[in-house]
Amino acid sequence: MRAVHFGAGNIGRGFIGETLADNGFGIDFVDVNETIIDELNKRGEYDIELAAPGKKIHVSNVDGINNAKNPEKVVEAIKTTDMVTTAIGPKILAIIAPLIAQGLTERVKSGNTKPLDVIACENMIGGSEHLKEEVYKHLDDDVKPEIDKYIGFPNAAVDRIVPIQHNEDPLFVSVEDFKEWVIDESQMKNKDIKLKGVDYAPDLEPYIERKLFSVNTGHATVAYTGKNLGYSTIGDAIKDPFVLKQVKRVLSETRSLLYHKWNKEFTEESLEEYHNKILSRFQNPYISDDIARVGRTPIRKLGYNERFIRPIRELKERGLDYSALMETVGRIYHFDEPKDKESVKLMQMLKDEDLKDVIVETTGLKDDPELVEEIIKSYHAADKDEKKA
Numbered sequence: 363m364r365a366v367h368f369g370a371g372n373i374g375r376g377f378i379g380e381t382l383a384d385n386g387f388g389i390d391f392v393d394v395n396e397t398i399i400d401e402l403n404k405r406g407e408y409d410i411e412l413a414a415p416g417k418k419i420h421v422s423n424v425d426g427i428n429n430a431k432n433p434e435k436v437v438e439a440i441k442t443t444d445m446v447t448t449a450i451g452p453k454i455l456a457i458i459a460p461l462i463a464q465g466l467t468e469r470v471k472s473g474n475t476k477p478l479d480v481i482a483c484e485n486m487i488g489g490s491e492h493l494k495e496e497v498y499k500h501l502d503d504d505v506k507p508e509i510d511k512y513i514g515f516p517n518a519a520v521d522r523i524v525p526i527q528h529n530e531d532p533l534f535v536s537v538e539d540f541k542e543w544v545i546d547e548s549q550m551k552n553k554d555i556k557l558k559g560v561d562y563a564p565d566l567e568p569y570i571e572r573k574l575f576s577v578n579t580g581h582a583t584v585a586y587t588g589k590n591l592g593y594s595t596i597g598d599a600i601k602d603p604f605v606l607k608q609v610k611r612v613l614s615e616t617r618s619l620l621y622h623k624w625n626k627e628f629t630e631e632s633l634e635e636y637h638n639k640i641l642s643r644f645q646n647p648y649i650s651d652d653i654a655r656v657g658r659t660p661i662r663k664l665g666y667n668e669r670f671i672r673p674i675r676e677l678k679e680r681g682l683d684y685s686a687l688m689e690t691v692g693r694i695y696h697f698d699e700p701k702d703k704e705s706v707k708l709m710q711m712l713k714d715e716d717l718k719d720v721i722v723e724t725t726g727l728k729d730d731p732e733l734v735e736e737i738i739k740s741y742h743a744a745d746k747d748e749k750k751a
């Protein structure tokens with residue numbers, strides 16, 4: 363069995379690679395990072411370390427394809443592969459879509475009718491469906507019925523904290539022990555491939571919302587609250603009682619939303635247990651995670667369907683409290699990270715444009731002036747944090 367995996371970065375090598383290899387797959391990693399691709403081809407293997415308890419995992423039977431230099435090799439690999447996965451970043455899906463479309467076209471035209479699933483493992487709701495839309499923009503009408511028939515795009519949720527790596531070996535990756543990968547079974551075309559270490563859900567929505575509005579909303583809250591107080595790592599920030607209290611308040615708000623929406627799937631107790639586990643993962647002393655990574659791409663994280671604005675909208679609709687989430691949103695507009703292009707853009711927008719316009723543009727809240735006003739207040743209130751620091 364072989365898989366084509368787009369994005370040989372931290373989660374690609376540190377989680378998806380581990381799981382695929384453990385299921386007997388050989389992996390063609392696709393990336394534009396020449397160092398990583400060259401090393402994968404030279405060695406055909408790499409190591410993962412579970413930061414605690416310090417266990418090593420060896421991954422072999424892997425190679426690399428540079429899609430910028432050798433796109434034809436990617437097309438060739440997709441023609442015969444058994445699975446396609448991505449962990450490349452939500453914004454990059456549209457960039458790799460034309461190549462996936464070409465690979466799938468040649469696959470069905472070559473007569474390969476073996477069902478294939480294309481699974482986007484990104485921190486976003488509806489990731490594979492989004493990739494599907496992007497791929498279909500590049501398909502000719504005559505192949506679409508065949509692709510509809512044989513190619514699935516099941517949504518997925520992946521959870522493991524993999525910080526930016528600072529190792530001498532560019533392939534080595536140190537990860538937390540915890541991992542969770544859930545795939546929407548109802549959208550799969552090849553139900554013969556069920557990976558061990560992966561959960562299959564009849565409907566992914568409750569699970570992806572639970573993950574995004576807990577791990578990602580919570581982690582980002584630690585990042586933005588901590589940054590505003592002058593911290594640069596998650597570990598240092600969460601030791602501050604103010605930051606810990608803030609993330610607990612935020613999680614209690616998202617928990618109330620998750621419970622109201624998904625009380626058939628989750629009990630209040632199970633959500634509380636889930637959130638306590640997440641807090642202990644953020645506090646893991648064996649993982650050193652930069653606030654710059656967790657808070658990266660703030661404009662994306664302010665999006666209408668993202669980890670803050672979506673729960674705020676849905677809590678408001680239900681008349682439930684979202685004050686702590688709102689406080690975090692105010693702090694996102696203070697996230698000044700010169701190495702992060704979106705942060706630089708956001709800081710520039712705040713200099714050049716009216717605050718209200720920036721908020722509407724970044725959050726998409728054009729039909730909710732009330733929420734926009736609340737964000738304006740929260741932005742100004744966040745100035746006081748800086749003075750406290």
Ligand SMILES: NC(=O)C1=CN([C@@H]2O[C@H](COP(=O)(O)OP(=O)(O)OC[C@H]3O[C@@H](n4cnc5c(N)ncnc54)[C@H](O)[C@@H]3O)[C@@H](O)[C@H]2O)C=CC1
Nearest residue numbers: 369370371372373393394395449450451452484485523524
């Ligand atoms: N790191 C983590 O803890 C987790 C990350 N994720 C998600 O996984 C995705 C990847 O995140 P990370 O692995 O942390 O990022 P990363 O930056 O370590 O990996 C992304 C990889 O994609 C490659 N890439 C970028 N543009 C490309 C292009 N046009 N063509 C081919 N390759 C390209 C980069 O060279 C890099 O190797 C994101 O969507 C993130 O939300 C999900 C769960 C956990």
Ligand SMILES: O=P(O)(O)OC[C@H]1O[C@](O)(CO)[C@@H](O)[C@@H]1O
Nearest residue numbers: 485522523524577578581582656
């Ligand atoms: O900015 P992104 O892509 O959501 O990635 C950061 C997130 O990845 C994780 O490490 C795992 O989901 C989170 O802890 C963090 O919120």
